[in-house]
Amino acid sequence: MQERERTSDPIDASDYYIESVIDDHVKMAMRKAAEIPVGIAGECSGCGEYFGRLVDDYCGRCRDKFERYIK
Ligand SMILES: [Zn+2]
8 A cells, every 4th residue: 555655646756846946946045045144133224123143234034125226
């Protein structure tokens, strides 16, 4: 009965493909994250909320938001 779960139908194969693509994105994100400074805890200068990790006084959300205007 266990063999039935290890079927190789096309849906399983496409799931595996999607997972491998996501995995690539995760690896890319991890490489990018490694380049980002560690940051400090405090209040965000952008939204005023407290975050455990700020970089240049901004939370990740605000840095993403402001980056569009800075560039
Ligand atoms: Zn913020």
